[in-house]
Structure formats: C-alpha cells, structure tokens
Amino acid sequence: MVKVAVLGHGTVGSGVVELLTKNHKSITDRAGQEIEVKYILDIRDFPDTPYHDKFTKDFQVILEDPEISIVAEVMGGLSPAFEFVRSLLEHGKSVVTSNKELVAAKGAQLLQTAKAHNVNFFFEASVGGGIPIIRPMHQCLAANEISEVAGILNGTTNYILTKMIEEQMPFDEALHQAQELGYAERDPSADVDGHDACRKICILASLAFGHHVYPHTVHTEGISGLDLNDVAYADSWGGVIKLIGRAKKLADGKMVATVFPAILEKHSQLANINDVFNGILIRGDATGDVVFYGRGAGKFPTASAVVADIIDIAKASCTSKSLSWDDSPENHMADYKTAPLRFYIRLSASQAAEARQEIDRLFGEVEYLARSGQPENELALVTGEMTEYQLEEKLSQLKSGTLRSMIRVLDY
C-alpha cells in the first residue's frame, strides 16, 4: 500500500483523485500495490465530494506524516508550490507535478534536491497533457543525439490558429470563441502571448540537452499580431501558420530556444495538428523525426499523466537518476538572431515594380507570393536562408517598401 497526498483540488487535482478511484483495480495491478489518497490539500472546502474526509488545509500534516511517500503537486503557480515541493523532497518524499511554471523556473534545483535525498521528482504532466512525452523523449535520448525539439505546445493558440486558417476567422473572434468554449482564460495572455509554450519548451530543451533553459532566455512571441492576409499568403505558398516552441543545438554546441508563430509546409507532420491538439517532434541522429500527438490539456488527459508518474514511483524500487539535468552554464544559449532561417515578409510599396527590383538586388533569389484580393501596393515573399541580423540589415536598406509583417519559416 502506497499512501499519497494531492496538493490542490482544481481541475487536474480532482481528475487525479477520480482516476485513482475509477481505475483502482488496474492501477493496483500495474503498480504492484494499492495506491490510496490519504490527503487532499486545498484552502477551499468541498463538503459534497465522496472523499471530503481526506481534505486538509494544513501542509505540515502532509509533510510530517511518515506514511506519505508520494505527493502530487497540482496547484500550479510558483509560490507556495516551490517551497512545498522543496520541503517534501527534503523530507524524503517523491513528488510528481503538472506544474510547468515550477519545472521551467526551478527544475534543475528540484531535480538536484531529489537526487540528494534519493527520491524522485517527475513531471510528465507538465508538457503535452496526456501525451507521454517526457519519458519517451528520455528513451529516445538514450541511444540518440537529439539535435532539435519542436512542438505545438499550447492547445488554445492552436485552436485559434486553426479557426483563422480553416475559416478565415479574425484573431479576436477566434479568441472569443475559444473563451466561450472554455479553451481560453478570461485573461488569455499566458496562452496567446506564448508564455505557456515558452515554459514547455524550456522543460523539453532542458531534458534534451542536459542543461536548464530558463524562460527569460527564450525569445517568445505570441499570435495576437497575426493578420488573415498573412494566413492567406502562407496558404498560397502551401503552408500554415502554427505557434512553434523550438530548441535547437547549433554547430558550435550552443543552443537557441524560441517561441514564435512560424510557417510550416502543409504536408509536414506538425502542420496537420489542429484544434486543441498538441504535437511534439524530436529530431534524433538515429531515429530521424519522431512525433507525439494528442490532447495537450484537459482534466483527465493531464491527470492520467500525473497518475502514470505516481504508479511509476510506486512500482520502482529504484530512483531514476538519468531523468535529470544540470543547471545552465554561462553562455550556453546563443542569440536566436544568429541562427539561419528563411523568412516570410509582407511589405507595402507605392511603386511595387521598383520595390521588386530593389528586393531582388538586396535579397537575391526570393519567392513572391500572391493572394486573392491582393492590393497593387502589397508585396509578399519568402526569402532564402539567412540570419535574422542579415534580414534586419537588408530591410534597413530597403527604401521603396515598408515592412508590414515578418514570419519565420521552419522545416517541420
């Protein structure tokens, strides 16, 4: 018998308790022993739940109960989640969490604390909801050198982009619809500004490359500035716009990590991931591209990842030492503007023919795009490969056109 505590009784927390109850028999089989929820920590009261007797408001009770060997932290936020988790690990309790903010900000430190106290700190649910990704990636890693990780990591923005692409719905309207459906928060900034995706790519990059990547080192752009005209040009090029979190090892061993809307070719695997679904691509030297797809959020998908971590700890007599990473050394992140990419740009130019001549001279070979209803003074094109500094330099020299939008082109 393993006794666990669940910190937080929100959407995910209640899902964890329900799942442990509903699939009790098969979970017992898998874990090799019964898993019982002894405490649920929440500052609110839930008198009507069938397990109301398990609630406590006092964290110390959980911390000091020697019967508790595993704790699920599903409160979210940095504080007091961080202090709670650190104390639990120091008290020899394993912790599993769905809290991406916590892992992205404090992962290296908590993994080290776990190691020092010979317990586990697992976080499968922090990325990709119910998609098994942390452990499969760890498995990919075993025999592969991973060169890149990229993904559609936020379901809300992917829902909005799908509406913009498939129904030519403007951003504001698509966001409103996402809010009505409960996919987006009243304050949608964590999603639409890319912060949520940023935390997730931090976690994936840290695991893939072995050093902690902190959110503030990741160049992050959201999707609120996207224009349907750009969606139309991307379509004419055979592409779609997706919000991509991405980490890549450069030739000099440094890494770039970014979150921004990017144009992907339609036939690519990530391009076909629509609605609230997430997809994560891992590029390894031996496996090639491997993609994991599924529901990136939601009560039961996320709870199922939390429970899988609990079972994993319950059944193992040993701790996982390799599912870990170190703190970041100095200068291990490269400036993202030094990594070569292709760029889509849209310009307005009163003299389009003249602007084309100037563009051809500055950029060399480019692909011009066309959309229905294109005004005469509008130009859209995809450049060859160059760094973003080179792009900026060329754009600064361009006299006959004014930049309206720029979207990076990726090859997933």
Place this chain on the structure above:
Amino acid sequence: MVKVAVLGHGTVGSGVVELLTKNHKSITDRAGQEIEVKYILDIRDFPDTPYHDKFTKDFQVILEDPEISIVAEVMGGLSPAFEFVRSLLEHGKSVVTSNKELVAAKGAQLLQTAKAHNVNFFFEASVGGGIPIIRPMHQCLAANEISEVAGILNGTTNYILTKMIEEQMPFDEALHQAQELGYAERDPSADVDGHDACRKICILASLAFGHHVYPHTVHTEGISGLDLNDVAYADSWGGVIKLIGRAKKLADGKMVATVFPAILEKHSQLANINDVFNGILIRGDATGDVVFYGRGAGKFPTASAVVADIIDIAKASCTSKSLSWDDSPENHMADYKTAPLRFYIRLSASQAAEARQEIDRLFGEVEYLARSGQPENELALVTGEMTEYQLEEKLSQLKSGTLRSMIRVLDY
C-alpha cells in the same frame, strides 16, 4: 562495465554495433556505465569491419560466458532465434530483440521465462522501428483503460498506398518502385499480404489487453487487390485507403484483432501519415487518442530502439515486472465479423437505377459516391454501421448488382 553480445550482423545488427560505438560517450552517461560489445554472432565472415575480432560462429561461447549479461537478438526468424533466446533467459541473461515474428509467436512464453529467471525480455524495436511505442504504451496503460490500438504498422505498404493515392499509380507499378528503392523485398508477400503488420498488432494488442494474441487468430488481408477506382471513390468521399492493424475490446470483454486496408477520413491523424512512415494510435479512457509517428523501419531507427532497451537494462537495478502479459485464455478473441463497422462497396449493375432501388430497400440509408469517368453500370457507396455478417446477408440477397470490391471504413 556491461558486456553485451549481438546475435546477427545484418542491417539492424550492424546498426546496433555502430550506434554503440558512435554515441559511446552519451550512452555511457545515460546508462551510468560503459556498454561494450564482446561478441557478434554470425555464420558469415566480416574480415573488413573494425571489430572483426568480436565475431564468433559459436552460440555456446556467448551462452556460457558469465561476463555477458545482455544479449541483443537481431537475427530475425523463429528458429534458431527462439531456442537461443530461451536458453539465454534460462541462463540468467537479459535479452532485447527487434524480432517481431518471435515476439508475436512466443512472447507470452518468453516473458514468463524471463520473469522466472529474474531477467528482462524487452522488444521496443519489434514494433514501429525507432518510434518509442512499447514503453510509452505501457506508460499510457498505467493510468488508462485502453479500448483500442490501431496503426499504420508497415512502411512498405504505406509507401505503395501513398503512390496509389497521390499519383494514381497502379499497385504493380508502385510495388516495383518500392522494390527499386529497397523498401520492398524481392518477395514482397510478408509486407503486401499484411503478415508483417499482423505480427505487430499482435504485440501491441497483447500488451494493451494483457493476454497474448497469436497471429493465426488475426484476420489479415493485404493490399494487392486494391484498385485505383476504389482509391478514386475514397477520395471523392473525403477519405484515403490505409492498411490498418487494429485491436479493439468489445463490450463483452472479448477482443477483435484485424489487419486490412481501410478507408479513413482525410483529416484524421492516421490518414496524414504517408510514405514509409508508421503511426500508432492508442485510445484510452483518460487520455483520449494519442498518436506516435516516425520511421517504422531502417537500420538506425531500429538499432536505436534496440540500444535504448540495452541502456534501460544496464541502468536499472530492478527488472520490469509489469511490461508483460499472460498467455491467451480460451475464447478471448471474438469473430471480427461480429463487430459493427461501416462499409464501402463497389458494384457493377447493368440496370443501375434498379440496383439503387434494391440497395436502398436492403441497406436503408447509404451514401452514394461518384468518380470522374464512372461507367454507367458502376455503383459505389458507403453503408451505415452493421456487422460484416449483416453485410454479407444483404449482399447475398442483392439480385441486380455484382460486388466488385468491399473496403471497411474506420474512424481514426
């Protein structure tokens, strides 16, 4: 230091040795100790390889060497692979294999032998090549009740179907091209007749549902009978034809397992998996649909899965007791014709109008399809849901049309 032996030096076997050499440093880090290939068993001579001194033709040398704790079986075929693996497990050596024929035919027995001798029998490479699938599925399983597993499990047939769909290339020509490119064997029957996919769905179904599914209990059809006219009708319906291996739990607890070409809606995740790629879908009660995608075959993808298994054993001090299943009880497989599905059928009928009337009377509501160049005496349609026995009964009553083809419709 862990010393391993590799049985077989074909494509996968040489990939395993090369990968262990090439990524030696990171593999040592991950495994927590060095992994050294001590023996390679092959009846052929390879005097020009840099590790020619490791070759042996004598299996007994490996079996009786107490230094060898892990053996990779990558010979393929049932005999002598089965006898070798059984002896190794009985001698207390863990075995990892890429041999799907072996796992599909003897998995339950070998897993039991491994358990009895407290060693591991791992087979990540037997399904999906470099795609991590066995362990992620095992992880999905932990907290979920899995209701269905389905996949594009054979790259050769998927390549042929992609050519038929995208370029309207006839089957024979697409097969010929696949052979030229090295994707298909000179004798292509294991691929095109569905036997390879059958072995893989047996392994996935056994793991998902806990009892061994033997290949002879799986209704298996290949793709050699497919006609471009059916591809065109499927397209007009908004679908594509894919070879799908599938295992599903029915309401009575029994299971159906099948391999056949099926029509999938184009927007579905499995429908967008093209060329030699594989994709596997797991439908769980908590996670919903989760899909794993990547290269299902090839030297390094497959070798990387074998090496990941080796690392997993090298670093773990404990054996995995839950990655296992039991032998099959009596009658745990249902007759696949009793599971309800929708069906695409193409008929020739000299009096099409009369045939339509008869069809409407026999089948109730159906969707009629049209293709360009459709002859007057040809009818194609998709039925509502019914069992295959019900379909056969209705078809036997149909007087005014002759069945030309039938393809099942699936909802992945």
